[in-house]
Amino acid sequence: GNSVTQMEGPVTLSEEAFLTINCTYTATGYPSLFWYVQYPGEGLQLLLKATKADDKGSNKGFEATYRKETTSFHLEKGSVQVSDSAVYFCALSQGGIQGAQKLVFGQGTRLTINP
């Protein structure tokens, strides 16, 4: 079945450092790919998405490119801030009944940014 693998956490960086969180996937067909972020005590929020190969999703300084040849969707940010501290989830969608989109998540990566 479809699956998503993320780099193990936790990840701790200093403010203004460069961030990469690796994500690879296994899927039949061509799923859409997502990064969700979860701040402490809250639900998940969509950070960015890409719906086809070579698409680049971007939001709030974060970027990820859908690489079909390497089955990857790595999250990057050039200069992180303390406010980026959160848990990040990579996910793919697989079709359900009548247009529903079932999400398959990676295990999550906890990111802590120190001032």
Place this chain on the structure above:
Amino acid sequence: DAGITQSPRHKVTETGTPVTLRCHQTENHRYMYWYRQDPGHGLRLIHYSYGVKDTDKGEVSDGYSVSRSKTEDFLLTLESATSSQTSVYFCAISESYSYEQYFGPGTRLTVT
């Protein structure tokens, strides 16, 4: 923020008791989903709904049932709770043919 509420937000219950969690939306979105979040597993889909009275199983549906009698409410029932169902439960909604799912604040369930 999408109008999604979950109730209760926290619950402690004993093994063998029935439990019902409620997800309520004010967005009139077609699709609703229940996920559970556990350390090392991310989120896993339990059940989802593609319309009133239309539901289907997800990846980890054993021990759970759902019902959707009106657009705005999606109920998750644990018929006889077990300790392995201790988790944080999230509801999500999405519009027709939209890839974005909006998540509720979650319910933390502890089964003792």
